[in-house]
Amino acid sequence: MIASQVVNRGLRDRRVLAAMAWTPREWFLPPHLARSAYDDAPLPIGSGQTISQPYIVALMTASLAPRRRDRILEIGTGSGYQTAILARLAGTVFTVERLPDLLVEAEERFRRLRLTNIQTRLGDGAAGWSEEAPFDGILVTAAAPRVPDPLLAQLAPQGRLVIPLGDLASQELVIIQRSTQGFEQRSAGGVRFVPLISRLAFMEQSRS
Numbered sequence: 233m234i235a236s237q238v239v240n241r242g243l244r245d246r247r248v249l250a251a252m253a254w255t256p257r258e259w260f261l262p263p264h265l266a267r268s269a270y271d272d273a274p275l276p277i278g279s280g281q282t283i284s285q286p287y288i289v290a291l292m293t294a295s296l297a298p299r300r301r302d303r304i305l306e307i308g309t310g311s312g313y314q315t316a317i318l319a320r321l322a323g324t325v326f327t328v329e330r331l332p333d334l335l336v337e338a339e340e341r342f343r344r345l346r347l348t349n350i351q352t353r354l355g356d357g358a359a360g361w362s363e364e365a366p367f368d369g370i371l372v373t374a375a376a377p378r379v380p381d382p383l384l385a386q387l388a389p390q391g392r393l394v395i396p397l398g399d400l401a402s403q404e405l406v407i408i409q410r411s412t413q414g415f416e417q418r419s420a421g422g423v424r425f426v427p428l429i430s431r432l433a434f435m436e437q438s439r440s
Contacts, residue, residue: 233257233270238290245294251320252290257283259341260311277311279331281426284373288423289314295407295420296369296394298322303364305386307357307428308373312338318371319347326350326364328357330429358430360386367391374428375403382432384408384415396425400434 234249243249258269260283265275274282284292292314298304301323306315309329315338318325327350329335335354342350353361357372358380366388372395379395387393393408405420427434 233272233286237272237285237287241287243287243290243294245290245297247321248290248293248317251293251317252286254320255313255316255345257286257313259344260313260316277334279334281310281331281334283311283313284425289317291420292371292373292394292405293317293321295405296371296392298369302368303366305361305364305367305370305383306373307360307370307383309335309338309352310373312341314371314373315350316342316345316347319350322349322369324349324351326353326361326367328353328355328361330354330356356430356432358382358428358432362386370394372396372428373425374433375400375423375425376428376430376433378433379406379408380428380430380432384410396423400427 258266261269274285277283298321304318304322304325306327309315309327315327360382365386368388368391370383370393375396387410389410391410395406396403397406403423405423407418409416429436
């Protein structure tokens with residue numbers, strides 16, 4: 233998977249590749265999909281959510297560039313796969329999920345992997361986690377029409393925010409860095425994610 237789907241597409245960050253090699257992707261899928269765990273595609277995890285394809289996980293992680301002592305905020309725990317990758321690279325990962333069933337399952341996976349540097353919360357991810365701010369990096373695993381203001385406010389100086397922006401049909405992965413002059417933004421290409429459901433992003437009826 234790493235050689236054919238990640239390295240061959242130009243991503244060679246050794247820390248990211250090692251974190252993916254250490255993390256059993258099949259643990260983060262329903263049992264009937266375990267054989268497809270390493271396919272070059274997103275896969276359903278229930279509740280209308282998906283686990284991103286391996287290349288996208290690698291791209292988002294490399295774009296965030298987490299360091300060993302960083303405090304990272306993840307919006308959208310989902311299966312917990314992206315969370316686990318981040319936890320192997322950063323100091324502490326704070327992850328927010330709005331669907332209780334997914335969060336319970338993810339927490340059990342973290343325990344099985346003995347990942348003790350992850351803190352979880354059930355709630356509206358677009359609101360962030362103000363009590364623990366500021367964050368050295370923020371990664372959003374669902375698409376929004378614009379960056380929610382609370383996330384920008386909770387980003388530390390020189391911190392990075394990685395988020396898919398666009399409508400329900402067309403999105404681009406955007407990397408935002410906070411500098412002394414404000415916020416600098418660049419694109420890492422087209423992507424397709426489920427919507428970020430929140431009053432600050434897409435309302436529930438936007439799914440239709």
